Amino acid sequence: MKIGELTKRSGLSAHTLRYYERIGLLPVADRSASGHRDYDAAILVWIEFLDRMKTTGMPIREMLRYAALRETGDATIDARRELLETHRDKVRAHVAELQACLAVLDTKIAGYAGASQVETTHDAEHPLRFRIGKAR
Amino acid sequence: MKIGELTKRSGLSAHTLRYYERIGLLPVADRSASGHRDYDAAILVWIEFLDRMKTTGMPIREMLRYAALRETGDATIDARRELLETHRDKVRAHVAELQACLAVLDTKIAGYAGASQVETTHDAEHPLRFRIGKAR
DNA sequence: CCTTGACTTAGAGTACACTCCAACCCCTAG
DNA sequence: CTAGGGGTTGGAGTGTACTCTAAGTCAAGG
Known part of the structure; x- marks a missing residue:
């Protein structure tokens, strides 16, 4: 899954996804031959969890x-x-x-x-x- | 009531109280002869209301x-x-x-x-x- | 008189969580 | 082959709400 699709599925912007990866909140994504991020669908479960924690005010x-x-x-x-x-x-x-x-x-x-x-x-x-x- | 006492009674810092006055969230306080703010106790009711709105996420x-x-x-x-x-x-x-x-x-x-x-x-x-x- | 501590100001700095920008690369459809 | 729409980066900028600093003034106790 490329970052564009993950933005749709996760509700987070590409900016935010890259930001989260940079600070270590998301694992470093695999890359396609052309250097584009290639996400595993399993990441959605983790993002959903992060979302819930964020909603409840966890820093x-x-x-x-x-x-x-x-x-x-x-x-x-x-x-x-x-x-x-x-x-x-x-x-x-x-x-x-x-x-x-x-x-x-x-x-x-x-x-x-x-x-x-x-x-x-x-x-x-x-x-x-x-x-x-x-x-x- | 001087600002020091209001900080104790309201739970807001003097900084915050002055900040709130500056932006118009608190009325301009009366001043003593020496120029210090002199608050009426009625202000506490308003501050309490502001606090609740803040707690509930009102910008x-x-x-x-x-x-x-x-x-x-x-x-x-x-x-x-x-x-x-x-x-x-x-x-x-x-x-x-x-x-x-x-x-x-x-x-x-x-x-x-x-x-x-x-x-x-x-x-x-x-x-x-x-x-x-x-x-x- | 002097120190202590509370007060004053304008304006700068902080923390958090993004959010955007510039300048670039790469793939696909017409 | 070229235009469009994706993707990439480091770093700068934004919004919210304080929070603090510098450089003073002022009043009361020892």
Whole structure:
């Protein structure tokens, strides 16, 4: 598979795929006779995993650490599990935080819905005098 | 309240507070005779709201838009509600995505827990040959 | 009086994760 | 054989949100 097809299948741009390879997040791709990258379909599984970790806010540094552990072999299984568990805990905490924020948002939206019907509600919010004009 | 106390109460650094004021996310603070910022406690409510929006991934640009609407007055209530509703929908979608990722993480972790007991499991993952050495 | 520590400013620097550019090469269809 | 559409590279540029620096001012305790 050439890089163009992998962009379609993975959703990552060719720029990003080359960038990931350069920093070591993707293995060095095989090359065709003409020097073009030639990917194995198995890479999609790894990219999907990276995508999920990215979605959940894992920094590239940590994905690199995971990739390095994986490369080292079976001896690192415990370390990998720990890494993922730590990350999972962070994600869970973040989800909880987001849900708390959602509750506040819902309340605020409900308040606006009421205020819009009543036409004018003066004490719903603190008056704040903002600077007039653009940021410097 | 001086900026030092507000840093403690808000959790934002003095740098950040001044930065937020400069870009218009916080109202221009009153000044003491010596020119130091003198905050009203009411600002904490606004900062808390900003924090929540930040936590849920709202970009500063959009918070500025919200602040501008708020400043304009009651006529913008519908627009503000819409802004928050749009944001809420995004956050909900993101939470759903995170939960899907969490499910995958759980599965993967469970797999590792098994593999660690069995000592050696060879076909659990695709072998990927990573580049040896550092990124350029 | 002097030191300490909190405050002030404009502007520069940082971290992260891309994203793009210039200038090139290579294959295939018309 | 040439035009188009892929691919290649190193390195520079972008956007977001801070974060820090330099060079001061100011107020209060010992």
